[in-house]
Amino acid sequence: MNQALPKWVDYGLMPLINVAVAFLIAGLVVLFVGESPVEAAYLMVRGAFGNGYNIGFTLFFATTFIFTGLAVAVAFHAGLFNIGGEGQAYIGGLGVGLICLSMDTILPWWLTFPLAIIGAALFGAAWAFIPAILQAKRGSHVVITTIMFNFIASALMVYLLAGPLQKSANLGPRTRDFEAGGQIPKLDWLFSPFGIDMGASPLNITFLLALIMAAVVWVIVWRTRFGFEMRTQGVSPRAAVYAGMPEVKIIVVTMMLSGGLAGMMALNPVMGDQTRLQLDFVEGAGFVGIAVALMGRSHPAGIVPAAILFGALYQGGAELAFDMPNITRDMIVMIQGLVILFAGAMEFMFRPALVRIFASQQEKMA
C-alpha cells in the first residue's frame, strides 16, 4: 500500500482518475433518467462558459467555494475535520450584515469593505472557537460539535432575521437593503478589456480577495512556523507533543483560521450580490468546500481550479435544468456526493493498481 508513486501521479493523476469515475457514474445516472449524458455535458459546459454572463456566474460561485474549500483544507492540515463551514459562513454573514447595516450610510464602500472582511472573519472564527476549545480542552470530537453548531447557527439566524433584524413582516425574514456604502463593485472592468461582457452577473471584487486568501493560506501553511506545527500535528499528534508544540493553541488557532475563512465566504453573496442579509444565503457552500478541498488535495493551487470546476457545475447545472427539465439542480448535489466519495473516502481505491502499473514500468526500464 505504501509504496511510493511519482509525485505527479499522487497529486495529479490519482485525483483526476477519482473525479473522472465520479463523473462517469453521474453520466450513467443521466442515461438512466433517459437523457443523453453527452448532450447534458455539452449543455453544462455551455451554460458555465458559453458567454461572459455565464462565466461571471461561474466565477461568482467559484469565489464562494474558494473560501469554504480553503477553510476545510486548513483544518485538514492539522488533522481536524471542520464540517461546520456552513454554520461559520452563516454567522460570518451576520458579521458582514451588522457592519453594513451600521456603516453603510456613513462610510464609502472602500472603508466598509475592509471592516466587513474583519467582521466576517471574526464572527466565523468565533463560531469555530467553541468546538475548537471543546476539542482541545475537553476532548469532544470536533466533527460532531461542528455539525451541531451548523444547526444551532441556522436556528439562531432564523431567530434574528425573523425577529430583531427583520425590516418588516411583509418582506419575510430579511434585513433592509444596504445603501451604497454596503455594496461592493462588480468585476466587469477587469474582464471587459478581453472582450468579455459579464452583463448583470454578480461577480465582484470578493473574487480577488479569495485569490489573495488562497495565497495567504499557502504562506501560512507552508512558510510559517505555525504552519509547520500545524502540519506536524496533522501527521502525528504525538510527534508534535514530543517536540513541545502547543497542542491546544494549534487546534484552537487552526479552527479559528478555518472558521474565519468560511465566514469570509459570506462577503460574496451578502455584500456582492443580495446587498442585504437574508435566510439561507450559504446554500450548502460550506459542504461544497469539503468536496473542493478533497479534490484540490488541500493545496491552494488545487483548490482554486477545483472551486472553479464546482462553480461551473453550479452555474452549468442551473442552465442544464432549463434545457432538460428532467435533470434538476439536484444532479449537482449528487455529483458533489460522488466527488466526495471517490476523491475523499475511496481515494486509495485505485492506488494498488497504479502502484502495480508503475512498478512494472520501472522493471521494464531497468
Add this chain to the structure above:
Amino acid sequence: MDTLIQLLDLTVRSAVPLLLACLAGLYSERAGVFDIGLEGKMLGGAFAAAAAAAVTGSAWIGLFAGIMVAVAFSLIHGFASITNKGNQIVSGVAINFMAAGLSALLGQAWFNQGGRTPQLQSEARFNPLDLPLAETLSGIPVIGPVYQDLVSGHNLIAYFAFAMVPITWWVLFRTRFGLRLRAVGENPAAVDTAGISVTWARYRAVICCGILCGIAGAYLSIGVSAGYVKDMTAGRGFIALAALIFAKWRPVAAMWACLLFGFLGAIEIRYQGVALPIVGVVPVQLMQALPYVLTVILLAGFIGKAIPPKAGGVPYTKER
C-alpha cells in the same frame, strides 16, 4: 390531562424515526464504524419506500424497497470505510449528498411532481392500529385515555421501533454476534487474533444499520405521511446522531434520549407562539436548537462523559 396525552402522543410520533435511526447508528458505531450518513440513508429509504409503494400499491413492498436502498448505501459506506480503509466521516458526508441528490433527481424524473412522489392510498401505507380493548377500557380514568390515545393508535413500525430497544440490548449484550460486534469496535486486533473476521463483523453491523435506517425512512414516507416530500428527513438523522451520543451508545438510554428530543420537537409543534407560564413565549428556534445545544454540553463533559467506542473511526489494518 387531554393536552398532556396529546403532547406525549406527539412526542412518541416524533421519537420513532429518531429511535430507529439512533439504534441504526448504535449497531454501526459500536462496531467501530462512525456513521454521519444516517440522514442520507433515511432519506434514500424514505424515497424508495414511497416510490415503490406508489407504483405497486403495497406498503410491504415499499418497506422492503426502503430497506434495500438504505442497505445499499450502507454497503457503499462499508466498501469505502472498511474495505478501502477510507475516512468514515468523509464517506458519511458523501452518502448524505448522494442520497439527497439522487432521490430528488429520480423523484422528478419518475413522477414529475417537483421531487414528490404521488399521494399514497391507504392500503399503500402503514396505518394506525387500534390495540385490543382500547375502546372497552376507555372509560377507566387515567389508564383508559392513556391506553387508548397514547399506547394504542400508532402504526406497526412505531411498535417495532420500541420493540427494537430490548431486542438490540439482547443482541448486543447477550449473543455471540453482539459480543463480536462490540469487540471489533473496541479492540479489533483481539478479535482478529481469535480468528474471527473483523471485516465481516463490521459489514454485518453496517447492514443492520442500513436495515433500521430504511425502516426509519419508511416510517416517515409511508407511515406518518402519505408520500415522499423532498428533504423530508429534515435533519432527523443528525438529531438521532446527537441522541446516540447523548445515550452514550447504549440502547435503553438511546430510547430515553430519543423521547427527550421527540418531546422537544412536540413542544415546538404544539406551543408555537403560545405564551407559557413564567418563561413567556419561547422562540421556536430555541426548541429546534436545544437538542444540539444539549449534546454539545454533554460532549463538553458537563453532564457525565460520553466515551465513544475505542476503535471508532479507525479502519482496521490486519498487517503492518
